Amino acid sequence: MPFAFGQVVLRRYWRDGQNTFAKPMFVVADDEAGLLLWMAVGTEVGQLTENGQTLHDVALDQMRAPRLVRRPWRDFDTLVLMPPGAAYSIWWFFRDGLFSGWYVNLESPATRRGDGVDTTDHVLDVVVQPDRRWAWKDEDEFAARIGHPQYFDPASAAEIRAESERLIELAEAGAHPFDGTHMDFRPDPAWDKLTLPAAQ
Template sequence: MTGPRGGTPIPSPGEPGSILRWNLFIGGHLSSSVPVRLVERTVEGQLVWLESGTPMWRTKLPGGAHLRDIPPQKRPAHGYPLTADRWPMGSALIHQPTGAAHAVFWLFGRKQKFRGWYVNLEHRAHHGEDIDVTDHELDINVAPDRSWRWKDEQSFADKTGHPAYWSADEAVAIRAEGVRVTRLAETGAFPFDGSCCDFQPPRHWSTPRRATNPRRALL
């Protein structure tokens, strides 16, 4: 497919370089929607590239609050309005293994320096170009030396049992998923084996444009 005015070809959906939408939901409400580029897709999963400063959509919340800190019963029934923004954090290569309840981020800082890994415990559903992610709150920081620590344990515990989040039994499964990933880090198995720590996106990839305003504020 040819790009605008006969420029750089635009990859077809599913091809490396094609643009997908990474939609993050917290407690059933959309928190953010960010365009990402597909790096690779196999039966084992896919890799996507999230570039720092990418134009995105985020929920417009009162007083600078974060969606995870607002109880679902205090949110508008039809979700919050969205506002245009840019991805405020560094760039990341994201591994989304097929059928797994987690994703692993390679985090990059200035001059594409690798800063470590971030494990997001989550449930994913794919709908065409949309990657809908239900966040499971509990996460793991993994340093470049593969030492690791849990993140947001108290917030995860506080949300357990609420109907908008997860039951006590589901919480056990979520934590068990995290434990499985930490074992990969401890043994230096993929994705913690040193691969992709020097990843560089192709030079011809431009920063994705802001996608159309997502129609769904709720899962």
């Protein structure tokens, strides 16, 4: 059953049975192209944290008593496309209504629940500028997690890297989804920042 336009769903990341990130988002579309979601700057999200450190700083097993800490989403209004069965999502960033670039988030194919979708972040990301110049993000962190039992073995890491390189080729070529699609997106005027529900 597809999600409805304007419905609020929760996009969550999981690792080893632990909820590591939660984002409430508005549904823009849910069709053969995938699940398209919107989140405004200032939306309250939950990020797994311990003593000020996040999973960007330490591996999950180095956290003794982590908890989801609520904080506002910063910097960019964000449109997220999760294509069916894809091991990535594509994010469009907007600032003051103007397109500011893409973000390629490598992740496991999403699974659906009644109130949202769950995925596992693959650590490695690619930032693509509006002129389609690109740069790796979290490459050192990705390399450090290879072979870690809570993350990915060398073969899985190679698949993640290959998928990222395939998407970079699309970006360099200006091919879909880097072809101008959604760059002029405007959300429903009623869609403001959201608050994270009590239970994630």
